[in-house]
Amino acid sequence: MKGSFEVSLALREARTGARRIGVFMLAIALGVGALTGLHAFQADAAAGARSEARALLxxxxxxxxxxxxxxxxxxxxxxxxxxxxxxxxxxxxxxxxxxxxxxxxxxxxxxxxxxxxxxxxxxxxxxxxxxxxxxxxxxxxxx
Structure with missing residues (x-):
């Protein structure tokens, strides 16, 4: 069967590729989480500075x-x-x-x-x- 070799090769690549794509997706998720956290911190710091501007300045x-x-x-x-x-x-x-x-x-x-x-x-x-x-x-x- 000529098609079975191609199918087995594709399945083997899918197994190793799944690990690689998992690491890649984890890196993307961590990056998005870090950017979201930084944006939230920046927004909170700006809101705090606005509310305390008179005392700070x-x-x-x-x-x-x-x-x-x-x-x-x-x-x-x-x-x-x-x-x-x-x-x-x-x-x-x-x-x-x-x-x-x-x-x-x-x-x-x-x-x-x-x-x-x-x-x-x-x-x-x-x-x-x-x-x-x-x-x-x-x-x-x-x-």
């Missing part, structure tokens, strides 16, 4: 630039402030400082804030009365 909108704002952007900010929306400003600067004896350099983050700081939350300080002792002016050092 200190407001509803944050405009940040490496240099001073141009006159056009300043005009937009001024028009927002004139419409009754609270606008707060801060400036941040990073620098290296060293001890008087020059023994060790450290990175310093210097932040200047206006009178509306802290934005949307109460400050947390150690010791607990450190913010109250500052009295609305002065310097806070953190390590």
């Amino acid at each position: 200190g407001g509803d909108v944050r405009i940040q630039a490496g240099n001073a704002f141009g006159p056009g952007l300043e005009a937009v900010i001024d028009s927002i402030a004139s419409s009754g929306i609270t606008v707060s400003r801060s400036i941040s600067l990073g620098s290296m400082v060293s001890a008087v004896d020059g023994s060790q350099a450290r990175l310093l983050q210097l932040v200047g804030v206006d009178a509306l700081y802290p934005h949307g939350s109460d400050p947390v300080a150690t010791p607990d009365d450190a913010w109250d002792r500052l009295g609305g002016g002065g310097v806070i050092a953190a390590d």
